[in-house]
Amino acid sequence: MKFTDGYWAIRPEYTPLYAVEVDDVRIDPAAGTMTVYAPTSRIRGRGDVLNRPMLTITYSSPAPGVISTRIVHHDGRRPVGPSFALHRPEGFVPEVELGEDVAVLRSGELEVRVPRRGSWRADFVSGGRVLTSSLAKSVGAMQHRDGREFVHEQLALEPGEQVYGLGERFGAFTKNGQVVDIWNEDGGTSSEQAYKSVPFYLTSRGYGVFTDHPERVSYEVGSEVNTRVQFSVEGQSLSYHVIAGPTPKDVLRRYTALTGRPARLPAWSFGLWLTTSFTTSYDEATVSSFIDGMAERELPLSVFHFDCFWMREYQWCDFEWDPRTFPDPVGMLARLKEKGVRICVWINPYIAQRSALFAEGAEKGYLLRTTSGDVWQWDKWQAGMGLVDFTNPEARAWFQGKLKVLLDQGVDAFKTDFGERIPATDVAWHDGSDPQRMHNYYAHLYNSCVHELLVAERGEGEAVLFARSATAGGQQFPVHWGGDCDSTYASMAESLRGGLSLALSGFGYWSHDIGGFEGTPDTGVFKRWLPFGLLSSHSRLHGSGSYRVPWAFDEEAVEVTRRFTRLKLSLMPYLGGIAAQASDEGIAMMRPMVLEFPQDRGTHTVDTQFMLGDALCVSPVFRADGVGETYLPAGRWTHLLDGSVAEGPAWTSRTYGFDSLGVYVRPGTVLPVGAVQDSPEYAWAEDVTLRLYELPDGYDRTLVVPGGTGSAATFRVRRSGAEVVVSSDDAPAGWSVAVAGGAPSATAHGPGTVRVEA
Template sequence: MKFSDGYWQLPDGYTVLRATEVRDIVADPRAGTLTVFATTHRIRGRGDTLNAPLLTVTYSSPAPGVVRTRISHHDGGLPPHPQFALIGDTGFTPTVQATDEGGRLTTGDLEVSVRRGFGWHVEYRSAGRLLTASTSRSVAAVTDDAGHAYVHEQLTITPGELVYGLGERFGPVVKNGQSVDIWNLDGGTSSEQAYKNVPFFLSSRGYGVLVDHPGKVSFEIGSEAVERTQFSVPGEVLEYLVFDGPTAKDVLRRYTALTGRAPRVPAWSFGLWLTTSFTTSYDEATVTSFVDGMAERDLPLSVFHFDCFWMREFHWTDFVWDPATFPEPQAMLTRLKAKGLHISVWINPYIAQRSRLFTEGKERGYLLRRTDGSIWQTDLWQAGMALVDFTNPDACDWYTGYLRELLATGVDCFKTDFGERIPSEGVVYHDGSDPERMHNYYTHLYNQSVFDTLVDVRGEGEAVLFARSATAGGQTMPVHWGGDNDSTFASMAETLRGGLSLGLSGFGFWSHDIGGFEGTPDPLVFKRWLAFGLLSSHSRLHGSGSVRVPWAFDDEAVEITRRFTHLKYRLMPYLAATAEAAHTDGLPVLRHLLLEFGDDRSALNADTQYMLGDSVLVAPVLDADGHVDVYVPDGVWTSLLDGSTVTGPRWVHQVHSTGSLPVLVRPGSVLPWGNQTSRPDYDWADGVTLRAFELADGDRREVVVPAADGGDGTRFVVERAGERLVATGPASTWRLQSGDVVVDAVDGHAELTLA
C-alpha cells in the first residue's frame, strides 16, 4: 500500500504524521526496554508541544539476536487478537542505555541505536556492521479521509541488497521492485495471489524482518521508495522484529526458534503419493487398478489419497463415504493397507448446508456467525456452505471428533485443503477475534486442530498433513503443497519459485502436484516434472480432471517414474538427515542457493534451480527440447546420474534427454546412499554406502544417518589423508565409495586409495 505520490507529495485523502524529532528516550534495564518519544514536527518552543501528535517507539528483545520494535500512535485500543504464537526466551534481558546523544539496545551481536534530536535516525547493526536503518520519513501514522488508520515503517536497502521470502509466492524469488499484500487467497499459482502468505522477509545482507500482525500487511519492496522496504498495517500500532544473522541460515534459525520449527514427519511420508485426482470418475475397482498397476510396474507406492469425491456431492464436508462409490469403506481400507499402503483423505473446513454437520454446528454454535447472529454462508464452492469457528474449543473437539472416527478405520493422514476464503468483516468469532486479523490466521487454527489430533492419535513423529494454506508458524504443521498449478513448463517454473520462497520463509517441507493440477499435461511435461517432483521433500501424483498414473502417458513415463522413485529411496539416508535439519534448525529441505552460497553474487538470483539439502544441486528441465542453464558454484561438481563432472563458478548450458536433468553433488560432500529401492521407511544405516565426492586433502566429514523410527542415529567419520580415504563407523554392514571404487567396512573401518 502506497502512502506517497513520488518523493515530495501525498496522494489525495491522506494525512501522514511522520516521526520527526526524538524528544526523549527512557531506558528500563530491568524490563529490558528502550522507549523513544518522537514528535511529528520540530519543537522550537513550549507552545509547539500543544496540539502535537506523539509517536511512541519501544524497543525490546525476546531472544538474543532479535530486536522487537513497537510503533504506536494512539495506544488505547483493546489487546489485539489473534496474535502469532511466538516462543521467546523468557530468561533473557537485553542491555539498554540512554545517554545525552541517544539510546542503545544490545541483544547478542545485534544492536539498535537511536539518535536524539531533530531528524529521525535509527540503525540496526550486527557486530558493528550496518544491516539496515530507519531514517527520515520512515516511521509514520497515516489516516485517510474515511477515518481508516495505518502505521508504516521503512527500512533502508543497501545497493546490491536482495530481499526474499514473504511466503509461497510464484513470481520472481527476489522481491525487489514488488508490491506484496499478505492476504491468503485461492488464486492458483499464476498470479500475485498466494495461498501461504508470511509477513517475513529475508535479506541477502544477513538479517530478517517479521511483521507481527497476522492480518493484512502491505509490503513495498523498493517499489514506493526504491531504496527502502516499506511495510504497513491497519490500525494505530505496528510491531516488527529484526533477526540477526550473520548468514541467511542463521536468520532462519533465529526466526524459526521464535515462530516454531517443523516436527519430525513419518518416514513413510517421503515415499510416492498417488491420488484419485479431483473430478475423475473412480470407485474401489479404479483405486485397486491404480494400486496394483503401480506394483506390477515396480513403481513403489507409499500413500494412496482419496480426493474430494470420496464424500457425496453437495455434502462436503460431512466425513461420510459415498455409499454409491464406496459401499464397504472399512473393508476397502483394510484391503489397501494389507498392500502396505498408508491412506490419506481430503477434508476442508467448509460445511455445506446439505451436510449432516450443518444442523449440528448451527444448533451448537460451532459455525461462524454474522454480526446479526445468523450463520455466515455462501454458495462459492459448496451450496450454502458455512465455516467452522475454530476459535471455539468445543467446535474444534466436535470437528476433530469425526476425524478420530476416520483414523480409527485406518485413515493415516489428511489433506487439509482450502482455508483461504475467509470473510474479513461482518462476522463475529466465538472468542471475539478481529475478523481482519483472522483472515490469514484462520487456516492456522484449522491445520493446528487437525495436526494436534493426528499427534494425539498417531503419536509424535507420525503426524503429517498435506496442507494448502498457511501463515507464519504454519511450518510447525507439515507438509504443505503448492496449490493449483497448470500442466505446463511455465507453471512448473512458477511452482518451483513458490517452493523456494516458502523455504526462505521458514517452511521445512514442501510438495507440489507432479505434472500440474489443471488440464492434462503433455507427456513431455509430465516426464520432466516427474524428476522435479521426486527430487522434492514430498512427492505426489495428482491432477484435476485427468489421472496421473504414469502409464496413462506412455511407457517412458513409467520408466522415468521408476528410475526417480528408486533414486529418491536410495537417497533416503541423506534426505532423512536433511529433514532432521528442518526439525532442529528450521532449514528447508528444498533450498534457494542463498542459503548455501550467500557470498556468491551470481547465485543470488538463480530461481530455476535449488539445493536439495546442503549437498545436491538440482536444475529441473523447463524446456521441451531439453535445454537447461544451471549455475554451478565454485569447485568440481559431480553428476549423481552419470558421474560426469563440471567445474564452477560459472553458468553452464546443457541439453538433457527426457529421463535426465542436472543433479550435481557438491565438492567435499559425503553422501550416505541407501540400499533399498522398494520403500522409503527402511533401516537407513544398514548396508549404507558412504559416497565421497572431491574431498580435499585434510578434509574430515561427519555423517549422521538418522533412524527411521526416530531413535538415535548412526555416526560415521570420513577423512582424506593424502591419497587415502579412511572411514570409521559401527561394526556393522556398510561401505565406502569414491568414484567407481567401493570397499566394504571391516570391524567398523574402511579404507581406499584414490585414483
C-alpha cells in the first residue's frame, strides 16, 4: 500500500505520524526488553509535549539471532486471534544496555542499536556490519480520512541488494520493484496472486524479516521508496522480526526454528504420482488400465490419485464414493493396492448444500456463520456451499471423523485442495477470531487438521498431504504443489519461479503438475516437463480435462518417463539425505542458486534453474528448439547423464534431446547412487555406489547415507594426491566407489576401506 505521492508529498487522503526522535528509552533486563518512546514532532520545549502523538517501539527477542520489534500508536486495542505460533527456546533472555548515547538490545550475534539523540534511526547489526536500518520516516502511523489507520515500517536496502520470498510468487523471482500483498487467492500461476502468501522475505545481504501478522500485509519492495522495503498493516500496531544469517541458509534455519520445520515424509512419497486428472471420465476399469499400463511399460508408479469426481457432482464434499462409478470402493482400493500403489484422494473444506453433511454441519454449528447467525454460503465452486469452521474443536473432530472412514477403507494420503477464498467480512468464527486475520490463516488450520489425523492413524513420518494453500508455518504439513498452471513452456517457467520463492519462504518440499494443468500440452512441452518434474522433490502427472498417462502423447514420452523415473529412484540415497535436511534444518530440497552460492553475484537473479540439494544443478529446457541455458558457478561441473565437463563461472548453452536436460554435478561432490530403479522403498545404503566428482587434493569429509528400509551407513572420504581412500565402519554389504560418473572401480563387502585413483 502506498502512502506517498513521490518523494516529497503525502497522498491527500492520509495524515502521517512519523517517529521523529527519541524522547526516552526504558529497559527491563529481566524481561530482555527495550522500549523507545518516539514523538512524532520535534520537542523543543515543554509546550511541545502537549497535544502531540507519540509512537512506542519495543524491542525484544524470541531466540538468539532474532530481534523483534513492535510499533504501537494506541495500545488499548484488545488482542484478537488468530496469531502465528512461534517456538521460543526456554529461558532465553537477550541482553539490554542503556548507554549515554545509544541503547542496545543484543540477541546472540545480532543487535539493534538506537541512538538517543538526533533524528530517528535504528540499526540492525551483526558481526560488526549493519544489515539494515530503520531511518527517518521509516516508522509511521498513517491516518486515512475515513478513520482507518495503518502502521508501517521501512527497512533500508543497499545498492545491489536483492529481495526474495514472500511465499509462492509466480512473477519475477527477485521482488525488487514489486508491490506484494500477503493475501491468499485462487488466481492460478499466471498472475500476481498467490495460493501461499508468507509475510517473510530474505535478502542477498544475509538477513530475513518476518512480519508477525496473519492478516493482509502490504509490501512495497523498493516500489515506494526505491532504497527501502516498506511493509504495512491496518490497525494500531505492527510487529516484525529481523532474523540474522550470515548466510541465507542460516536465516532459514532460524526462521523455521521459529515458525516450524517440515515434517518427515515416507520414502514412497518421493516416487511418481499419477492421477485421474480433474474433469476426465473414469471408473475402476479406467484406473486399473492406467496402473496396469504403467507396469506393462516398466514405468515405476508409487501413488495413484483420485481427483474430485470420485465423489458425486454437487455433493463435494460428502466423502462418499460415487456409487455409479465406484460401487465397491473398499474392494476396489484393495485390488489397486495389490498392484503396489498407495492411494490419494482429493478433498476440500467446502460442504455443498446438496451434501448430507451440510445439514448435519449446520445443525451442530460446524459451519462458518455470518454475523447475523446464518450459515455463510455462496455458489462458487459448489452450489450453496458452506465452510467448515476449524476454530471449533468439535467441527475439527467431525471433519477428521469423516476422513478416518476413508483411511479405514485404504486411502493413504489426501490432496487438500483450496482454502484460499475465505470471507474476510461479515462472518463470525466460533472462537471469535478476526475475519481479516483468519483469511490467510484458515489454510493453516485446514491442513493441520488433516495432517494431525494422518499422524494419529499412520504414524510420524507417514503423513502426506498434497496441499495448495498455506501461510507462515504451513511448511510443517508437507507436501505443497504449485496450483493451476497452463500447459506451456512459459507456465512451466513461472511454476518454477513460484517454487523457488516458496523455498526461500521456509518450505522444504514442493511439486507441480507435470505437463501443466489447464489445456493439453503439445508433445514437446510434455516431454520437456517430465525431467523437470521428476527431478523435483515430488513428482505428479496431473491435468484438467485430459489424461496425463505418457502413452497418450507418444512412445518417446514413455521412454523419457521411464528414464527419469528410474534416475530419481536411483538417487534416493542422495535425496533421502537432503529430505532429512529439509525436515531437520528447514533447507528446501529444491534450492535457488543464491541459496547455495550467496557469494556469487551471478546467481542472485537466476530463476530458470535450481540446485536439487547441494550437489545437483538442474536446468530444465523451456524452449521448443531444445536449447537450454545454465549458469554454473566456479569450478568444473560434470553433466550427470553424459559425463561432459563445463567450466564455471559461466553460462553454458546446449541443445538437448527430449531425453536430457541441464543436470550438472557440483565439483567436490560424493554422490551416493542406489542400485534400485523400480521403487523408492529400498535399503538405500545397500549396494550403494559412491560417485566422486572433482574432489580436490586434501578433501576429507564424512558422508551419511540414510537407511531407507535398511540401516544408514557412514563413509569417510579422503583424497591425498591422486589417491582417494573411502572407509566405513558400518556399511552393509556390496558398496562401491566410482570416479567421475564412470563404472565402479572398487567394491567392498561390508565395513572396510577401498582405494581408487582420482
